[in-house]
Amino acid sequence: MINQFAVTVRKEGDYAVLYTDGYVNNLGGEKIGEAAMALIGEGVKKLVINMEKSTVINSIGISILIEVIEKIQEIEGSLVFCGLTKTIAKTFTIMGLAQFAQIADDEASAVALLG
Amino acid sequence: MINKPGTAEFPKEINLTIPIIPDMEVAATQTAEAVARFMEFDSDQTDEVKHALIEACINAFEHSNSEEGKVYIKFVMRPEDLLVVIQDHGGGFDVSEVPQPDIHAKVAGTDTYKRGWGLMLIESLMDSVEILSGPQGTTLTMSKLRQRGGSQ
Numbered sequence: 001m002i003n004q005f006a007v008t009v010r011k012e013g014d015y016a017v018l019y020t021d022g023y024v025n026n027l028g029g030e031k032i033g034e035a036a037m038a039l040i041g042e043g044v045k046k047l048v049i050n051m052e053k054s055t056v057i058n059s060i061g062i063s064i065l066i067e068v069i070e071k072i073q074e075i076e077g078s079l080v081f082c083g084l085t086k087t088i089a090k091t092f093t094i095m096g097l098a099q100f101a102q103i104a105d106d107e108a109s110a111v112a113l114l115g
Numbered sequence: 116m117i118n119k120p121g122t123a124e125f126p127k128e129i130n131l132t133i134p135i136i137p138d139m140e141v142a143a144t145q146t147a148e149a150v151a152r153f154m155e156f157d158s159d160q161t162d163e164v165k166h167a168l169i170e171a172c173i174n175a176f177e178h179s180n181s182e183e184g185k186v187y188i189k190f191v192m193r194p195e196d197l198l199v200v201i202q203d204h205g206g207g208f209d210v211s212e213v214p215q216p217d218i219h220a221k222v223a224g225t226d227t228y229k230r231g232w233g234l235m236l237i238e239s240l241m242d243s244v245e246i247l248s249g250p251q252g253t254t255l256t257m258s259k260l261r262q263r264g265g266s267q
Contacts, residue, residue, distance in 0.1 A: 023138070023141065025137075025138065036244055053128070055162075056141070056164070056166070056169070058166075059170055059230065059236060063229035063232070064229070066218075066221050066222060066229045067229060069222055070221070070222050070223075070224055085162060087162035087163050087165075087240070088166075091239075091240075094239045094240075095218055096218030096219070097218065099150050099218065100222050101209070101225070
């Protein structure tokens with residue numbers, strides 16, 4: 001089974017938005033991680049991860065998102081997730097991710113939360 | 116004619132065997148979705164069952180060390196709930212030795228292992244979870260109540 005996962009990036013001002021599309025498993029998580037780390041390497045400290053087109057996720061993919069959160073904490077940046085399904089938002093809350101990264105309903109609200 | 120929930124024909128069962136191949140858990144969720152639809156679960160309940168099933172399958176894929184390379188899934192549709200049984204014939208594990216993940220340690224980097232969330236998520240997303248594990252394999256039984264008007 002081929003996982004058709006894609007990440008696209010939109011940079012604007014001092015922040016960037018990562019758009020995910022597909023199942024966030026180990027490969028999907030790695031692609032998000034690579035894109036986020038590349039942006040951080042370029043000096044971007046404010047990130048939004050828009051998961052509107054990712055309705056299924058697993059804990060391996062989330063574990064890679066934790067690495068991104070760890071890096072964002074390290075550089076004192078900010079990260080906001082948006083477009084989450086109710087179950088994915090619940091999963092992030094259960095795991096405690098919501099203590100380190102905010103969750104917004106939509107992209108405009110997420111960008112506003114970046115500060 | 117297909118009997119709907121609450122009729123005398125319940126319970127109904129669906130058995131599915133999936134090979135231990137990356138992403139095959141997604142195939143299992145397609146069956147879960149069809150079963151949940153038949154059970155008249157709402158979209159949130161359905162999503163929770165699917166995500167719990169994904170975690171249960173991944174645990175079996177990664178930790179069972181099953182020589183036959185298969186995971187057996189049974190959906191039992193009952194009037195009051197949906198029972199999902201995930202079974203492997205691997206080496207089993209000691210449930211009491213599964214550490215509770217700590218997000219603070221993982222984000223701070225004091226715990227470099229970022230994973231280990233599967234069982235916690237299954238227990239949080241489902242209404243009941245029971246695990247029986249031994250040298251003959253592991254059986255995880257989880258249920259979702261047929262609550263009307265959305266999940267908790």
